[in-house]
Structure formats: C-alpha cells, structure tokens
Amino acid sequence: MSKVNWDDYTSNGFYDELIKAPGQPRPEAELLCQYLANLDARELSEHKTAAEVAIQLMGITFTVYTEGNMIDRAWPFDIVPRIIPLTEWQKTDAGLKQRVQALNMFIDDLYHDQKIVKDGIVPREVLAQSVNFRPQCVGISTPHNVWAHICGSDLVRDNDGTLYVLEDNLRVPSGVSYMLENRNVTKRVMPDLFAAGQIQPVDDYTAQLYDMLASLSPRPGDDPCIVILTPGIYNSAYYEHSYLAQQMGVQLVEGTDLVVGDDDCVYMRRIDGLARVDVIYRRVDDMFIDPEVFNPDSMLGVHGLMRAWRKGNVALANAPGAGVADDKVIYAFVPKIIEYYLGEQPLLPNVPSYLCMFEDDRKYVLDNLDKLVVKPANESGGYGMLIGPHASKKERETFAELIKANPRNYMAQPTLSLSTSPTLCGNNVEPRHVDLRPFILSGESTWVTTGGLTRVALTKGSLVVNSSQGGGSKDTWIVDLAGN
Secondary structure, three states, rough: OOOOOOOHOOOOOOOOOEEOOOOOEEEEHHHHHHHHOOHHHHHHHHHHHHHHEEEEEHHHHHEEOOOOEEEEEEEEEEEOOOOOEHHHHHHHHHHHHHHHHHHHHHHHHHOOOOOHOOOOOOOHHHHHHHOOOHHHHHHOHHHHHOOOOEEEEEEEEEOOOOOEEEEEEEOOOOOHHHHHHHHHHHHHHHHHHHHHEOOOOOOOHHHHHHHHHHHOOOOOOOOOOEEEEEOOOOOOHHHHHHHHHHOOOEEEEHHHHHHOOOOOOEEEEEEEEEOOOOOOEEOOOOOOOOOOOOOOOOOOOOOOHHHHHHHHEEEEEEEOOHHHHOOHHHOOOOHHHHHHOOOOOOOOOOOOEEEOOOHHHHHHHHOOOOOEEEEOOOOOOOOOOOEEEHHHHHHHHHHHHHHHOOOHHHEEEEEOOOOOEEEEEEEEEEEEEEEOOOOOEEEEEEEEOOEEEEEEOOOOOOOOHHHHHHHEEEEEEEEEEHOO
C-alpha cells in the first residue's frame, strides 16, 4: 500500500465527494485529507487492518445467498469516510421530512377515501395493478395516521452536485445497524479526528427508534412492551434484527413466540406465563405476518395478528400495506403527491423517470435501452434491473420483451453519473461510485439520521452498490464547518 497523494487523485470527470480537483480537497474534507496524506504506507495499512479486526471482533456480518447456500460474510467496509457539510444536510433533512409526510398521507388516503385517485393525480390503473396494495388494510386507521414509521430513502448525487432521491424504501428497510457500526469502527481506527468535535453524532438512533415505537402504543401511560419480530437466524438481515433489539433493550421474537388471545390482544410467551405486547417492529414481509389473512402456509407470522392490529390492540411498524408507496412506478408520482397533499414544491428532486405503462414513455424506453436503467416496480437489492450501457444486445432484447409483456411493471431512468468518493483499493486510493441511505422515523414527530449509510460500488466503474451484489460501505460524516 502506498502513501496517499491527493495530487495524483482524479475522479475521471465525476463529481467527487471529497476532492474538487487533484490536490484540492473540499472545505469540509480538508482535515481528513490532510490526516490521510500524513500517514505513511505502513500506517495506512495498519488502519485498514485495524478496521478489519474490529469488524471480526464485533461480529459484524451480512448473509448472502449463492448457489442455494447461505454464507455469512464479514461486512465490507472502507475506512475513508464520505463527508457532507452540515449546511447542505439541513436542507436534505427538511426535504426528507417533507417527502415522508406526503407519502404517509398518500398511503392513508389510499386505504380510506382515495381522493388522490378520484382527483386524477394518480391514475386508477396504477393502483389497480399494485402488487403491494393490501385490500385487508382498507378502513384501518393507524396511530398518528402514520403507516411507514421507518423509511430508508436512497439518495444519489449527479455530476452537477445535486442530490436526487433515487427511491423510497417503505416496507422493511434495512441497513441502519451498519450505519451505526461503521461509526463505531471509524472511531476505533481514527479517534483523533473525532476529538475535533465537528463530526455530528449518529449514536442516538436507537433511542429515537425506541421513543418513536413507544409513541405508537395502544396503552399510553404504561411502560410499553416492544418487540422486534424476525423471520429468524437464516434471514439476511438477522444481524441487524438482533443488534437493534440489544441496543433498545427489547425482546427479539419469532412468530412462534407470540400468540393472539381470545381478547384479540397479542401476548409473548415467557417462562412465567404470557405478557401483553403493545408494539411490534416487524421485519417480516406483509405476506407472511398472519397466515389467517395472507399466506396460509407461513411459518413466520402469528395467527390473528391482523385482527389484533385492526382492533387497535397492538401497533405494527411498519404498518401492513405501507409498501403500496414502495413501488418504483408510484415513485414517479411523488412530486405530484407532495404538491397535492402539502401544497408545496418538492425540496428534493426525483430522478427523471419514464413509465412504460404510458405509450409514449414505453416507445422512448424501447428505442433507448442502451442509454437507460430499467427497473421492475417492486424488486429490491439491485435485482431484476437492466443497466443499459453495460448490458449486452441479447440482454436488452430480453428486457424489451419483458417490458412489452408487462409494461406496468417497468420504469426507466437515465444512467446517472453517480458521484464518487476516495476508496482504498489494493495499494491505492481510487474513486468509487457511492449512494446514501438516510433513515427517517415517523411517529408523533419525524426525525432523520444525521447522514446515513453510504454504500460504495467496490468494483471499478460499477454503479451497483448493494452488498448483495458485491458492494461495500463507508462511514458518513456530517461536518459543521461553522463549529471549527
């Protein structure tokens, strides 16, 4: 590993998060860049090794599925953080709160009066063909009228420096434990930089999560019984489920640990008997949470859970049915949704999008598959998408047939010039593409993490940042320049 020389670093024409031009760090990154440049090759290597050892000792893993097997892997982490100035983050914070407020109003409207459909803002056929609209939720009212209590919105920065919302994750968003653990690892590896006091903290997330969940309890005034419902140890996000339960001091349960009584309340089985449960932070998909209502073969859920929820005897976060807004076709309507419910212009822009269900858009997409990214409406984790410029002719032809067969299921966007961030690769610091997933909590009030999970495409030139597809992550620093 060689010493870092910022004069030799170039982002190849992409917007870089830390470096304006060779040898010129952005103001918020000057301290970090100077620190890294002062490390000799041996010290830099020791920092990298220290991070790897910390990850092993802390047991930070994620599970990948490959060739029918499940493999636990150490969390792929890069020691060079991504930095955003606090002044920019304050605007982003406001934009995320605005977006989630409108999305929650949208979901609540869809399960009640559907005014937005009747007024023609969102076409009826979009809702009619939504795979995540749950008729079982129609007429249900939720505490504070919130459905998506935990949201992870993915942000990307284009060449002009603008942050765009790429998608909203409103079903069972994951990754926040890695945001918190990334910070713990970075503090171990570079403690001197945190002593300067300009890096905003992230470690209050679990306290904020607990308070938000407690605010949903049907028995206000009592100390609520909160549990996290996990599909079990074989789930790819099980590390996160157990981490959050431990940090909040709540029970981690599986479906067999819970039972719905004759009084339509939910109880947890304990050695000394049954204990009533008030709030369930469920990490199980809708279709598996209650075999009475959804998939009758599910072994992961609880018989009667929807009945207890419908009667207001237990709170579920996120609420079943929230995924109706977690649809890449609905995403294209979010600017109109914000304007309709809040009477405001979006503070954070969407990426321009083409909906294949509309004839003109579909024709444009089919004619320009070599230039576009095409996504199915409801896949996640980077699966099922086509990155046109990197795809073969045969792959594009296959996708054209898929679009023609089911146009409602596909949308397309221009291939963005995703920003880069310096990343330790082999013996050098090289630019790698990044995105950012902040987490927004909504209950009695709305709260946004200070930063989020920065994901990095570790493969040179790749735009795919998902850990399931070979990506890694970085700590994200929100830096208060005025505090220097």
